[in-house]
Amino acid sequence: MKIFIVGITGGIGFRLARILKLGGDEVNGLYRSPNQTKALNSIGVTATLGDLVSIEPRQLADAMRGSDTIVFSAGAGGDSHAMTKAIDGEGVTKSIAAAKLAGIKRFFLVSVFPEAWRERHMDEGFEHYIMVKKQADIALSKSDLDWVILRPSALKNDPGTGTISLGVAQIHTEVRRDDVAATLAELIHTPAVSRKILELTEGSTPIPKAVGTISSN
Ligand SMILES: NC(=O)c1ccc[n+]([C@@H]2O[C@H](COP(=O)([O-])OP(=O)(O)OC[C@H]3O[C@@H](n4cnc5c(N)ncnc54)[C@H](OP(=O)(O)O)[C@@H]3O)[C@@H](O)[C@H]2O)c1
Known part of the structure; x- marks a missing residue:
């Protein structure tokens, strides 16, 4: 299978690229700094250099063409309102437009729990981020498209456990980026999971079993 990852150098994107390559998939993606070429090459990936803010949908479509699946895992990381809008918002709509231009149907979006950290009374920048992510989901x-929206809870870099909790509604806790990437890889190879919003947290169900349960529902 050929997978194109927007945000391939990110915490989730890079882990996903590595897992997919190890499993024998072809992987491409969009990255914005030539300094990242070496790291991508080290996992056997030759990706496409370009900035999500300035790239035209037609150029992105050219880069994506021939892929079976798009994964959008880019994010501005709460940089500023403008960058959140440009990456987490318009970056998604641009990628959807590019996928359509390239004739690619399958599209995964890494999103966020809309009710993340309600109890923490987060600042206005965070609320804007949540609002932009929700609009991208919509x-x-x-x-x-043949879409899947995956909403991980708060991300951690601790080594993966191989077990998760996955469903249409979950309590927002934490989850390891390794486990998010492994879940995405499993979902990508499970075409029966389609047009679903899934929430993902830490848990005790082995990833293949969790995805298998969703696909049979
Ligand atoms: N942090 C959390 O707890 C949390 C929880 C739930 C969901 N999420 C969401 O999960 C997703 C992935 O998270 P993550 O930890 O993997 O994020 P990350 O490590 O910050 O990765 C973001 C990716 O987006 C890329 N990117 C940003 N601006 C770009 C641009 N202008 N052009 C091209 N690429 C650009 C980054 O490239 P560079 O390497 O060049 O920066 C990087 O590859 C994000 O959408 C985030 O909103 C996060």
């Missing part, structure tokens, strides 16, 4: 869910 844009993808209204498209005619």
Whole structure:
């Protein structure tokens, strides 16, 4: 299978690329700094250099063309309102447009729990981020693509456990980036999971079993 990852150098994107390559998939993606070429090459990936803010949908479509699946895992990391809008918002709609231009149907979006950290009374920048992510979910869910929206809870870099809790509604806790990437890889190879919003947290169910349960529902 050929997978194109927007945000391939990110915490989740890079882990996903590594897992997919180890499993024998072809992986491409969008990255913005030539300094990252060596790290990508080290896992056997030759990706496409470009900035999500300035790239035209047609150029992104050219880079994606021939892929079976798109994964959007880019994020501005709470940089500023403008960058959140440009990456987490318009970056998604641009990627949807590019996928359509390239004739690619399958599209995974890494999103966030809309009710993340309600109890913490987060600042206005965080609320804006949550609002932009929700609008991106809506844009993808209204498209005619074969989409899956995956909402991980708060991300940690601790080594993966191989077990998760996955479902249409979960309590927002924490989850390891390794486990998010492994879940995405499993979902990518499970075409029966389609047009679903899934929430993902730490848990005790082995990843293949958790994804298998979703695919049979
Ligand atoms: N942090 C959390 O607890 C949390 C919880 C739930 C969901 N999420 C969401 O999960 C997703 C992935 O998280 P993560 O930890 O993997 O994020 P990350 O490590 O910050 O990765 C973000 C990726 O987006 C890329 N990117 C940013 N601006 C770009 C641009 N202008 N052009 C091209 N690429 C650009 C980054 O490239 P560079 O390497 O060049 O920066 C990087 O590859 C994000 O959408 C985030 O909102 C996060």
